[in-house]
Amino acid sequence: MRGGAELHQENLVEALTRAGHETELVRLPTAWDRARIFDAALAWRLVPVDADLVIATNFPSYFVRHPRKRVWLFHQHRAAYDAADSPWSDFTLDPEALEAQRLLIQWDNVALEEAERRFTTSREVALRLERFNGIDGAPLYHPPPLHDRLHEGPFGDYVFSPTRLEHNKRPDLLVDAIPHMASATRVVIAGRGTMRDSLVARARSAGTAARLELPGFVPDEELVALYAGALGVVYAPFEEDYGYVTLQAFLAGKPVITAPDSGGVLEWVEHGVTGLVTDGSPASIAAAIDQLATDPDAAARMGAEGRRRASALSWERVVAALLDGAGRR
Amino acid sequence: MRPERPSLGLLVERSPDPTAAELIVSMARWVRPVASVRLAREECPAAWFALSLAASAGAHGDCPLAVWVSEGDDIDQPVADAVLVGPAAPDEGRHVRVGRGAGDLERWPWFPPFVRARNRRRVGLPDTAIDVRASAAHPIPHDDVPTALALASAAVVDEEWILVALALGTLCVATEDVVASVAPERGREIVAIGGPGELGELASTLATAPDQARRSRAARAFASTLDLAQVARRVLRSLGIEDSGGRDDLATRLSELGTPATSAVARRALGAAATLSGDHIGGNP
Numbered sequence: 060m061r062g063g064a065e066l067h068q069e070n071l072v073e074a075l076t077r078a079g080h081e082t083e084l085v086r087l088p089t090a091w092d093r094a095r096i097f098d099a100a101l102a103w104r105l106v107p108v109d110a111d112l113v114i115a116t117n118f119p120s121y122f123v124r125h126p127r128k129r130v131w132l133f134h135q136h137r138a139a140y141d142a143a144d145s146p147w148s149d150f151t152l153d154p155e156a157l158e159a160q161r162l163l164i165q166w167d168n169v170a171l172e173e174a175e176r177r178f179t180t181s182r183e184v185a186l187r188l189e190r191f192n193g194i195d196g197a198p199l200y201h202p203p204p205l206h207d208r209l210h211e212g213p214f215g216d217y218v219f220s221p222t223r224l225e226h227n228k229r230p231d232l233l234v235d236a237i238p239h240m241a242s243a244t245r246v247v248i249a250g251r252g253t254m255r256d257s258l259v260a261r262a263r264s265a266g267t268a269a270r271l272e273l274p275g276f277v278p279d280e281e282l283v284a285l286y287a288g289a290l291g292v293v294y295a296p297f298e299e300d301y302g303y304v305t306l307q308a309f310l311a312g313k314p315v316i317t318a319p320d321s322g323g324v325l326e327w328v329e330h331g332v333t334g335l336v337t338d339g340s341p342a343s344i345a346a347a348i349d350q351l352a353t354d355p356d357a358a359a360r361m362g363a364e365g366r367r368r369a370s371a372l373s374w375e376r377v378v379a380a381l382l383d384g385a386g387r388r
Numbered sequence: 389m390r391p392e393r394p395s396l397g398l399l400v401e402r403s404p405d406p407t408a409a410e411l412i413v414s415m416a417r418w419v420r421p422v423a424s425v426r427l428a429r430e431e432c433p434a435a436w437f438a439l440s441l442a443a444s445a446g447a448h449g450d451c452p453l454a455v456w457v458s459e460g461d462d463i464d465q466p467v468a469d470a471v472l473v474g475p476a477a478p479d480e481g482r483h484v485r486v487g488r489g490a491g492d493l494e495r496w497p498w499f500p501p502f503v504r505a506r507n508r509r510r511v512g513l514p515d516t517a518i519d520v521r522a523s524a525a526h527p528i529p530h531d532d533v534p535t536a537l538a539l540a541s542a543a544v545v546d547e548e549w550i551l552v553a554l555a556l557g558t559l560c561v562a563t564e565d566v567v568a569s570v571a572p573e574r575g576r577e578i579v580a581i582g583g584p585g586e587l588g589e590l591a592s593t594l595a596t597a598p599d600q601a602r603r604s605r606a607a608r609a610f611a612s613t614l615d616l617a618q619v620a621r622r623v624l625r626s627l628g629i630e631d632s633g634g635r636d637d638l639a640t641r642l643s644e645l646g647t648p649a650t651s652a653v654a655r656r657a658l659g660a661a662a663t664l665s666g667d668h669i670g671g672n673p
Contacts, residue, residue: 097653104641124641143506152510155652161503162653165646168500168605191502193601 063303064117064133066204067180071114071131074374080382083110089119093149093159096136100166112385115174122170130174131381132184132196134300139163140191141298145227168192178380181301183323198326199380202372203303203310205279211312211366212287214355217245217272218316218348219289221282221304224252224273228296232318232341234258236293237267239345242352246293247272247285286311291351291358295339298322306372309333309365314358316347333365393420394434394629397427397451401443407490407616408439408456408474414492414620418640419629435627437473444470452627471626473619482626486619489551489570493615496555497648498608499538501600507539517561517591519544520553541595544587554578555611557604561591571610578603578610617643 068084075082085108089099100119108125115121117133138148139160150160171177171194178199179185185196222228230248237246248258248271255273262268277285286292292308295318302324308315309327317324318339328334335350337343351358396419398412412421415437422433424446432449437456444455444467457463457476472483479485499507508515518540519525520533528536534552537543542559547569553560554570560579567575575581582590597603612618638661639649647654 097656101638101641101653101657104645105638140502152506154510157503157507157510158651159653160506161497161499162647162651164500164503165498169645189599189601191500191601193500193599193603193605 067133067201068116070201070204070374071116071377074378075382078375078378078382080378085120087120091136091138093138093156096139096159096163097166100170104170112382114381118167121174122166124173127385128174129176129178129381129385130171130196131178131180131199132171132188133180134184135167135187135191136163141187142227147226164192168194176381176383181323182326183298184300199377200301200372201377202369202374203306205283205307206310206369206372208279208283209307209310210283210287211362212284214290214351214358215288216243217247217289218291218293218351219247219249219285219308219313220293221249221277221285221307222294222296223250224248224254224258226254226297228252229318230254230258231261232295232339232344233293234261234267234271235265235341236345236348237262237270238265239342240348241345242349243270244290244348244352245270245272247274247289249274249277249282249285251276283311286313289313290355291316291334291348291362293317293344293348294324295321295337295344296324299324302327306369309362309369312359312362312366314351314361314365316344316351318344327365327368331361333361333368335361393418395419396421396629397433397436397447398423399436399438399443399446400424401440401446404439405456405458405474407486410491411456411473411486411616411620411623412437414616415624417617417643418620418624434629435624437623438467438470441467454623454627471623473623484619484622484626487570487614490614490616490619491551492617493551493555493611494617494646496534496552496611497538498555498557498604498646500557501541501559501604504539504541508541511539513539515541515595517542517544517588517595519588519591520549521546522548541600542591542597544591550579551611551614554607555615557608559591559594559597559600559603560607561587561594563587570614574610578606 072082072084087099087102100122103119103122104124108123112127113123113125115123115130118136121130139150142148143150150156177196179196182198185198188194188196220233222230224230233246262271291314293316294304299322305315305324305327315328315334317328317336319336328336330336335347337347398421432451435451436447436453438444439456441461447453454471454473455467457472457474459475461476463476474486477483477485518536520528520543533549537553537558538556540558543553544561545553547566550562550566550570562579564581567579567581580590580594642654
């Protein structure tokens with residue numbers, strides 16, 4: 060299955076190749092359960108990589124040994140870090156799990172300290188690296204997928220939220236906001252996930268099902284159109300690493316409504332300037348949606364400022380930063 | 389089958405310094421120490437290790453030489469091309485200085501602040517700073533001190549425990565004298581220093597410092613410089629003896645990541661490799 064990290068890696072390879080570098084993407088299968096979490100890390104440790112330079116990205120690829128290793132950290136194994144207390148983490152509080160967590164942090168420190176340069180995908184990831192590992196990383200931002208296809212459009216009668224329907228993305232906040240809205244704004248949440256049925260049930264029980272659309276997976280063309288026609292974008296996940304949705308919304312000229320604990324999203328959403336930062340409650344999100352609905356000029360102004368900021372990102376800058384001082388052999 | 393380790397010829401003239409003797413034990417993980425008297429007359433080991441300047445005269449052949457130099461030794465006229473090792477060695481180039489208190493510190497695992505906090509939660513302890521000094525009002529029983537240091541958010545330590553505490557990654561508070569006993573040059577970077585009357589308060593402040601992970605990492609990194617396994621690796625590298633390949637390489641990789649040899653992770657990895665080498669007794673790792 061291909062997720063955000065895989066797309067990110069492929070886009071990086073494409074950018075490096077475009078810049079004239081011979082580039083190869085190396086992947087190893089990884090088991091994510093605690094009992095086997097060290098296996099792939101150790102495998103990376105032993106894999107011979109004969110290249111002039113290695114750019115490691117997410118866990119566990121940064122365990123690769125290379126005299127010229129640079130890390131652009133997407134994320135560590137979050138189940139052992141900031142998400143250790145989440146219901147889906149198997150790093151529980153029993154002695155065996157705590158020892159595995161201790162060892163994993165130690166391994167991470169050794170592997171990450173070896174890098175001759177360390178970047179992170181966002182300030183959020185850099186802060187986690189500092190907080191848990193005591194290691195520096197410089198945020199290096201990149202354009203989101205579809206950056207060259209997203210465009211502005213009219214401010215329609217719906218707010219849009221493209222996201223996986225999973226607990227860490229909190230699509231339920233938006234569904235629960237509908238009954239609090241004074242305006243008749245509709246809600247479109249595109250994406251698949253395990254929460255779909257419960258979201259439908261919530262809307263039915265609140266009597267708001269008619270204002271909620273859950274089209275599931277939408278192809279790129281439709282996604283671009285949904286962004287372009289929205290009044291604004293609501294994106295309030297829990298401690299997001301980076302959040303392509305924010306940048307995609309900006310490139311479509313839309314303001315973003317978010318929550319104070321949405322992590323990387325807050326690096327881009329400046330309250331009243333590029334979007335609205337709510338207190339994260341359904342009522343507060345509803346009030347923000349109403350604000351956009353009653354003042355579309357303000358929505359357009361915020362969207363335009365977001366677009367200006369997101370347009371500054373480029374893969375050329377990313378490649379230049381990652382290879383700075385590397386030279387050619 | 390374990391590949392043959394390179395031999396390290398030992399040149400001894402008098403009873404070696406106890407730390408030098410411990411260092412040889414650490415080196416034995418990667419090389420095979422052999423007393424020079426056990427070598428044939430013209431036999432040349434992979435490298436020589438002389439345990440004093442005087443003993444280095446016994447080296448022969450075209451192989452690298454390391455020499456243990458103690459405080460008071462005249463190193464202004466060092467043996468040509470020798471790697472100097474010991475308390476009197478310069479801390480530069482190929483030479484390896486061995487600091488005060490060096491020993492087997494690798495046996496103390498690093499406990500980062502996040503794991504400490506979760507361990508405290510598990511056993512129902514509050515976020516806390518502790519005092520392990522013998523002079524403290526309620527000193528902790530000797531055998532329990534390492535456990536307390538591994539759990540503490542910060543600790544007031546004395547000369548006896550400061551290195552263990554640093555190896556465990558504990559955020560330490562100590563008096564100037566205690567710090568100077570192990571880290572005369574870098575002390576202020578790794579330990580909060582205070583007068584006898586202010587240590588407890590300093591520890592409480594440290595226990596909630598925002599940069600705990602960085603401080604803990606610095607403490608561990610400093611202790612690692614005094615760990616004889618690390619010293620052994622540096623000396624062998626200076627002598628041109630690199631990691632061997634194959635199964636030993638796997639053990640080396642595990643070791644460089646700080647994996648205890650008896651841990652479930654090490655057993656699993658080495659067990660998987662053993663199935664390929666025929667050393668495996670049975671079952672699927």
